[in-house]
Amino acid sequence: MGTNSYAKKGDILSRFLLEREKDPGCFGNKYLRDIILNFVIAGRDTTAGTLSWFLHVLCRDQRIQDKIAREVREATSTGDRQDAGGVEEFTARLTEDAIGSMHYLHAALTETLRLYPAVPVDVKCCFSDDTLPDGHTVRRGDMVNYQPFAMGRMKFLWGDDAEEFRPERWLDGDGVFVPESPYKFTAFQAGPRICLGKEFAYRQMKIFAATLLYLFRFEMWDRGSTVGYRPMLTLKMDGPLYVRASPRRSIGN
Incomplete structure (x- = not known):
């Protein structure tokens, strides 16, 4: 070629x-x-896995799902009653400004990553002798492990509702997204090694999620089913996620 x-x-x-x-x-x-x-590895499995967990938690809480769908509709509205349209009409209105104004969707995706981080366990190797912030000494060649999956459920970090899926924890009184320290929310790592694709990943997930929730309403195929996970390099579901998608004619339907 x-x-x-x-x-x-x-x-x-x-x-x-x-x-x-x-x-x-x-x-x-x-x-x-x-x-x-x-x-x-870093740009496909992580994003696809996070979106799968995102759909799973939204199927468990229709209130949150409808709130996101309402935000998406308001952010892409042109004031025309004919806004509904299909996927092509919708994506034409999915501008950078529209995506940037979807704070609740951003919070819901971040909350998904808090509870279901794409990389559940990570490790770093010391290139030189150093002292960690807590005073612990590490030597060259030492391996330091940390677990974003467990850290996202620690009550002393996130409060008594640490195991609850609550996007509101990421929003201020005006509904604007407020990020946490990357050393507390480690889904994208931190410092010089912070994920270079972080903003791209958020944009990709928001476009995908906004389009799906604008057009469809999702629920678990079997409401009594449970979803497990496989702690591999990335956090995969232990089996397929069976959902039912129905056309969303209005918010709440």
């Missing part, structure tokens, strides 16, 4: 291949392989 073919494509891999033709020494096969592997 030649340069012109790569230039016509808008995907990230094609952009890297185009740069490699300009400067073959900077983008070898191993480098490109590592880039693609990183996108597959």
